[in-house]
Amino acid sequence: MQPENLLHQIHLRTQKCTVGCPLLDRCLGGGIPCNSITELVAENGTGKTQFCLQLVLYAQLPPSRGGLSASSLYIHTEFPFPLRRLRQLSRAFRSSHPDHPVADPCGRVFVQGVYTADELVDALPKIELFLIHSKSRFPLRVIVIDSIAALFRSDFDNTGLDLRRRSSLFFKIAGGLKSLAKRFGLAVVVTNQVVDLIEGGNGNGVRVGNLGVLYSSGRRVAPALGLAWANCVNSRLFLSRHDDGADVDGSCSKSRRRISVVFAPHLPHSSSEFVITTEGVFGR
Numbered sequence: 001m002q003p004e005n006l007l008h009q010i011h012l013r014t015q016k017c018t019v020g021c022p023l024l025d026r027c028l029g030g031g032i033p034c035n036s037i038t039e040l041v042a043e044n045g046t047g048k049t050q051f052c053l054q055l056v057l058y059a060q061l062p063p064s065r066g067g068l069s070a071s072s073l074y075i076h077t078e079f080p081f082p083l084r085r086l087r088q089l090s091r092a093f094r095s096s097h098p099d100h101p102v103a104d105p106c107g108r109v110f111v112q113g114v115y116t117a118d119e120l121v122d123a124l125p126k127i128e129l130f131l132i133h134s135k136s137r138f139p140l141r142v143i144v145i146d147s148i149a150a151l152f153r154s155d156f157d158n159t160g161l162d163l164r165r166r167s168s169l170f171f172k173i174a175g176g177l178k179s180l181a182k183r184f185g186l187a188v189v190v191t192n193q194v195v196d197l198i199e200g201g202n203g204n205g206v207r208v209g210n211l212g213v214l215y216s217s218g219r220r221v222a223p224a225l226g227l228a229w230a231n232c233v234n235s236r237l238f239l240s241r242h243d244d245g246a247d248v249d250g251s252c253s254k255s256r257r258r259i260s261v262v263f264a265p266h267l268p269h270s271s272s273e274f275v276i277t278t279e280g281v282f283g284r
């Protein structure tokens with residue numbers, strides 16, 4: 001067997017979950033892969049949460065339509081959970097899939113608030129028990145953590161001790177999630193924020209993935225949580241935003257949004273523009 005055949009087989013065997021748009025699925029090689037952790041990284045308001053909300057609804061579709069016939073667990077780390085938006089997307093999902101057998105798709109999304117990294121570590125064995133004992137027609141196959149960065153924003157100082165404690169928590173959380181993902185065939189998605197990089201500097205001097213530099217809203221940015229966390233995720237997708245200026249009536253500004261593959265074991269570099277509408281997130 002040649003190495004490239006092996007890679008081809010792994011790629012074919014990994015089930016993917018549609019993100020709810022054929023153009024975006026194509027850019028992502030079929031959707032969000034199971035058995036691994038995918039990170040969405042972007043500045044505030046770019047659409048990370050919109051992607052995740054759409055994913056947990058579309059995961060309910062059968063595999064013949066790109067889904068996993070699955071329920072999802074949405075762990076939110078910032079208050080409040082966007083329930084109204086989930087309901088709005090759910091209505092759009094229902095009208096585009098009138099034959100979907102579930103009357104209320106929101107009922108297949110379990111929502112849990114977790115507000116510290118230690119709480120998340122404590123939640124992992126409970127999620128494992130739930131996965132072991134769940135006998136649902138729609139088994140839990142998607143876990144979203146929105147956002148992982150928020151768990152590490154406070155409570156940690158810039159001392160050696162705290163940095164070690166932080167890295168150790170990264171590895172505990174990512175190790176636990178990866179093990180669950182592999183054992184139960186889960187698609188795990190985590191969102192991460194960005195920090196501004198000082199113009200002229202080269203960040204931490206380490207290039208991670210296909211894109212040398214990341215720009216959003218005209219600013220050079222880098223994923224929050226740094227290199228230790230970058231090594232914890234399998235795939236990283238970067239969502240960027242570029243404002244085109246104010247509308248004619250001056251009421252609001254239009255944003256062009258783009259999703260790009262920074263690194264992924266199963267994908268070359270690719271990218272797609274996308275828009276967010278009342279009905280959801282769509283590539284174009």
Ligand SMILES: Nc1ncnc2c1ncn2[C@@H]1O[C@H](COP(=O)(O)OP(=O)(O)OP(=O)(O)O)[C@@H](O)[C@H]1O
Pocket residue numbers: 042043044045046047048049050051085088193276277278279
């Ligand atoms: N009902 C809606 N109709 C159209 N666009 C919407 C709607 N709700 C949200 N949006 C768009 O989604 C954007 C917010 O996206 P989202 O909350 O996913 O950002 P985010 O990247 O998760 O930000 P944060 O890091 O602050 O959570 C809004 O700026 C708006 O453009």
